[in-house]
Amino acid sequence: MSHPRVASVRTLTFDVFGTVLDLTGGIVPELETFLRSKGSELDAGALWRSWRARQRLEQHQDTILMLGHCGYLEAARRAFLFATRAAGLECSEAESQEMMGVFERLQPFEDARLGLKRLASRYELVALSNGNQWLLDQLCDTNLDGAFNAKISVERYGRFKPHPSIYRGAADILQREPAELMMVAAHSFDVHGARLCGFRGAFVNRYRLPYEPTAAEPEWTGPDFLALCDWLEV
DSSP: OOOOOTTTTEEEEEEEETBBBBBBHHHHHHHHHHHHHHHOOHHHHHHHHHHHHHHHHHHHHHHHSSOOOOHHHHHHHHHHHHHHTTTTTTHHHHHHHHHHGGGOOOBBBBHHHHHHHTTTTEEEEEEEEEEEEEHHHHIIITTTTTTOOOEGGGGGSSSSSSSHOOOOOOOHTTTOOOEEEEEEESSSSHHHHHHTTTOOEEEOTTTTOOOOOOSSSSSSSSSSSSHHHHHHHH
């Protein structure tokens, strides 16, 4: 039975990249092709982990330095260049731009695809993403079959999650009180940021990682969307 604190929830807001869409499954095969083209024997999975870690740093720096919001794809491109060059690979600006096309081809986790359909029977579903607005619109309308009632990009706030302006701004746009919203994410920093702004939180722990060391605990932690559906009894 779900927690009584979520009885007020009317809208679920979702992280998209890595929570709904399978980043690793979509990107690692393309990195393998890239590495073969370079005659490299580097492990594509290891390169992706390095790229992903650097991208998060790029996004945090973008928010902290306040020199102008670069956008998700540009942060990803900069991180890709850093990761490849750190691995000793030659990578041109043109090659880095070409690699960004992989994000347009990402597909959902199967549990997310099935779970969103079940959750839509009770809740308003909203994508709340670090992604560029045009990319978010395209992915949600095509690769995700229009699963979301609304799509909100951080571009309108000029900062990346977990900056509080993102969650507060989403509440304003959706005309909901924070307690009527629950953030669903596979990244604990995202749930943490939302919880500190008064949202309820669901931590989809796909990657078997610990939650942030904080008192702002999520109402639910579990392995996938289907488990969340069962907990919410939908």
